Amino acid sequence: QSALTQPASVSGSPGQSITISCTGTSSDIGGYDYVSWYQQHPGKAPKLIIYDVTNRPSGVSNRFSGSKSGNTASLTISGLQAEDEADYYCSSYSSSSTGVFGGGTKLTVL
């Protein structure tokens, strides 16, 4: 099972919105509404920010939102802030009853 495909890097200025894509197949993203997104700051453990495609855990800013179309999921961060600079990973349930992560995207806030 191959890793999901994410852009290596994205950037944006404070206050702007950015979107990170995550492309899989009909055996993972396209087949299930079980996509999650994680934020990881350097030297820290990942943090769940979106689950089940669109849901935010308690305490996560509503500036983070998720969506899915076909085999591609997306994470949008609006009102970009300096603290959003981090690595972002998508994950999906797969037809092998296991999970799979994307390769990760480094977000730079200019």
Added chain:
Amino acid sequence: EVQLVQSGAEVKKPGESLKISCKGSGHSFSTYWIGWVRQMPGKGLEWMGIIYPADSGTRYSPSFQGQVTISADKSISTAYLQWSSLKASDTAIYFCARGGVAVFDMWGQGTMVTVSS
């Protein structure tokens, strides 16, 4: 406080065995899946496998099947990841995380494993 606390950093030689741990507290440990995730130096997250402590049911990524063993002792709310013969390429940070197959809502602090001769 709900948390997962992992065992400390390890330095091992190639061919040695190793078992690292992840202890849960503040929640019903048996009723959540516990997963293991690898992060090699400077690289991304890799889904290794997952265990349901209530019945020790496990699932492994094809990439890790046969390479590691995941186990749990629900009586002490602890999950384990073990190797029988380490390789230099096993050098990485290993995270445990609570949740389900496709979502991890709580993570341990990570265990750094260094394999070097």
